Amino acid sequence: MFEITISIISGALICGGLVFFLGAAVGLVRFPDFYTRMHSAGKGDTLSTIMILLGIALYQFHDLFREAHSLEEFFEHFKIELLVAIKVTAISVLIMLTSPTSTHALMEAGYDDGMEPFTCEDEDADENQNGKESAGQ
Amino acid sequence: MKGLALFAVAFTGALLLYATGDFPDWGSLDSPANGGELSTHYIKEVRKETEVPNIVTAVLADYRGFDTMFETVVVFVAGIAIIAVLRDFGNGSRGYPPALANNLPEEPDLIVTQTCNLVIPVLQIFALYVLAHGHHSPGGGFQGGVMLGASYILIALANGVEAAMKILSERKILLMAATGILIYSGTGLVCLLLGENFLDYHVLSRILPTDPIMARSHAMLFVETGVAFTVTAVMFSIYANLATRGTLKGGL
Incomplete structure (x- = not known):
């Protein structure tokens, strides 16, 4: 029972992470300018990586109540699994720190380099153009 | 000329393709890598002979110590060559075009700096762990050295090359790179002075408080430390010279 519960929770976390990854990828392709694309990549990437890593960390414990002949053996299993889980969690903390920072640094580099953000006027212009094109057709 | 080059490439390629016919099959037990006397010896005897669980490290730093020593020398020479080619000693002929130099931001970004400080x-610390834990898990001098070098590159990225150069000046870089090779070849030389072959570590047990088997294990740590020194210095030197076009001022 324990094994199934852990598997379901960690599977849900990993699948949720994949959904956010898909969102980030779609945003990267579909958003109109540099800044919104970076926004989607930075946000989606960070959350999805953290979710997947947490799912993996949780999955380490799925076999915790396997046949243990003594309490000591049980704690031996638990120690090994806990160590791996802590390492995976440490990776997710590192990503939580570094990924938004790198997104920020890229954004700033783009701003310093004179990238024009996408504004309402751009949107109006786009719509007008599309309107003309469809009218022409 | 192009035809000649094409002929040379095609000829070499054909030769290489012809030679692949002589390779052993995938996973074949008779291939030298799987069935050879040497690899069998490594797999069976490494634990007994050196007390090192990670066979890769044992082969790299002990059985093939000569190879790794000159690999380190190659890294050192590459660093020297980069400095020789790119380094610009002041007359500005190879430096930044003025427009780009004025375009640099005056102050390092707060968020980036704080994150880098964290x-x-x-x-x-993780780099040192990778260096010292190379006996037991994947890692060793090259990997640990690259991570240490990357930490200095991170300082240079966040605060500018000049700030990083205050911590690790060019003088220190050259000293560090040479010290690494000195540590490596010095370990070999000590073995020679104690009356054994160059890089034959087991004889170090006479000066280390351990038995001959553990002496091999410890000597691997020494040479890996030497490798890490050289790799760290050269990594940072290559970045600093490439990012500033040899002026070591300003930066990306």
């Missing part, structure tokens, strides 16, 4: 100590 990450760099962890990164450096």
Whole structure:
């Protein structure tokens, strides 16, 4: 029972992470300018990586109540699994720190380099153009 | 000329393709890598002979110590060559075009600097762990050295090359790179002075408080430390010279 519960929770976390990854990828392709694309990549990437890593960390414990002949053996299993889980969690903390920072640094580099953000006027212009094109057709 | 080059490429390629016919099959037990006397010896005897669980490290730093020593020398020479080619000693002929130099931001970004301050100590400790734990898990001098070098590159990225150069000046870089090779070849030389072959570590048990088997294990740590010194210095030197076009001022 324990094994199934852990598997379901960690599977849900990993699948949720994949959904956010898909969102980030779609945003990267579909958003109109540099800044919104970076926004989607930075946000989606960070959350999805953290979710997947947490799912993996949780999955380490799925076999915790396997046949243990003594309490000591049980704690031996638990120690090994806990160590791996802590390492995976440490990776997710590192990503939580570094990924938004790198997104920020890229954004700033783009701003310093004179990238024009996408504004309402751009949107109006786009719509007008599309309107003309469809009218022409 | 192009035809000649094409002929040379095609000829070499054909030769290589012809030679692949002589390769052993995938996973074949008779291939030298799987069935050879040497690899069998490594797999069976490494634990007994050196007390090192990680066969890769044992082969790299002990059985093929000569190879690794000159690999380190190659890294050192590459660093020297980069400095020789790119380094610009002041007349500005190879430096930044003036427009780009004026375009640099005056102040390092707060968020990036703070995050780097958080990450760099962890990164450096982890690099030392990778270096020292190479006997038991994947890692060793090259990997640990690259991570240490990356931590200095991170300082340079966040605060500018000049700030990083205050911590690790060019003088220190050259000293460090040479010290690494000195540590490596010095370990070999000590073995020679104690009356054994160059890089034959087991004889170090006479000066280390251990038995001959553990002496091999410990000597691997020494040479890996030497490798890490050289790799760290050269990594940072290559970045600093490439990013500033040899002026070591300003930066990306």
